[in-house]
Amino acid sequence: MYYQSRSIVLKNRDLRDSDQILTIFTEKEGKVTAVAKGVKKTKSSLRGCTQPFCHSSLYFNRGRDMDLITQGRIIDFFGNSREDITRTLYSMYMMELLDKSLLERVPLPQLYAALARVLELINQQGLDLMLVRYFESRLLVNLGYKPIMDQCAHCGSKELRNSPFSLQEGGLLCPVCMERGQHLMILRGETAALVRLLCEGSIQAVQRVKASPLASQQLEIVLEKYLEYHLERRFKVKNTIRLLKRTLAVSN
Ligand SMILES: [Zn+2]
Known part of the structure; x- marks a missing residue:
């Protein structure tokens, strides 16, 4: 199931390969843990909108343990x-x-x-x-x-x-x-x-x-x-x- 929310990344840490696991404060769901796949690749479209000091609109696919970030766009960059x-x-x-x-x-x-x-x-x-x-x-x-x-x-x-x-x-x-x-x-x-x-x-x-x-x-x-x-x-x-x-x- 998909959902979209305004989001602010609280912290991130590297997972395997070029993936990261993020703790995010979302407007609609509160605090969530989510994976951003391939985010460390230079061409990743998620790179900008999932960095700290960013206010973004993110799309999530709800997972059993963790959600998956599928796409997003920057609203504001601090x-x-x-x-x-x-x-x-x-x-x-x-x-x-x-x-x-x-x-x-x-x-x-x-x-x-x-x-x-x-x-x-x-x-x-x-x-x-x-x-x-x-x-x-x-x-x-x-x-x-x-x-x-x-x-x-x-x-x-x-x-x-x-x-x-x-x-x-x-x-x-x-x-x-x-x-x-x-x-x-x-x-x-x-x-x-x-x-x-x-x-x-x-x-x-x-x-x-x-x-x-x-x-x-x-x-x-x-x-x-x-x-x-x-x-x-x-x-x-x-x-x-x-x-x-x-x-x-x-x-x-
Ligand atoms: Zn009293």
């Missing part, structure tokens, strides 16, 4: 990001997060749209770390970990004063619940507002926001810890996040 080491590493970080955290064949079209738009904007306008934070937030929301910021994440009380953020409960805690809460972080008011904006606002609103250096730093830390806390339980992404961030720090 050439500026590929030529720039920092943009390359941040793009790879987002791909790696997806590869490690998504289950196969669970369609997440909204997350797909967010990724495509973030990659496009970073390619066109340069790196904006708020867009990376936006992507991380959308990943959390789409995996069912949307931070609860308008009521107590444990009891639902609306009484939030100097409320700490609980990684375990996934949101703010009221004065009663915070007494026995674990894994708590005290957020600045500005940071809490940024978390809300990232999870609920439009990408245009996120691009317009001017965050203070302190809030930006705290935002990065809380999202990193929250991603680690929840994804690590299921997918062992912790080392990935740390390792990639260390690589980014070296290159900056």
Whole structure:
């Protein structure tokens, strides 16, 4: 059975001869593993549209274990990001997060749209770390970990004063619940507002926001810890996040 979908290659590795096996985030089917036959031959028509930093429309033949890519065309190529080491590493970080955290064949079209738009904007306008934070937030929301910021994440009380953020409960805690809460972080008011904006606002609103250096730093830390806390339980992404961030720090 055939299907077609907009697709972004998350990673590729060589198989026998000139074939490659690709992990792809598709708009319609979610994450899939697929074979691109003969793709390493210079004349292969799949060569262009299955490379990293490409947004493509691909045609698949559904297989028992793996799908087969039959044809495709390029929609957009993120050439500026590929030529720039920092943009390359941040793009790879987002791909790696997806590869490690998504289950196969669970369609997440909204997350797909967010990724495509973030990659496009970073390619066109340069790196904006708020867009990376936006992507991380959308990943959390789409995996069912949307931070609860308008009521107590444990009891639902609306009484939030100097409320700490609980990684375990996934949101703010009221004065009663915070007494026995674990894994708590005290957020600045500005940071809490940024978390809300990232999870609920439009990408245009996120691009317009001017965050203070302190809030930006705290935002990065809380999202990193929250991603680690929840994804690590299921997918062992912790080392990935740390390792990639260390690589980014070296290159900056
Ligand atoms: Zn409570």
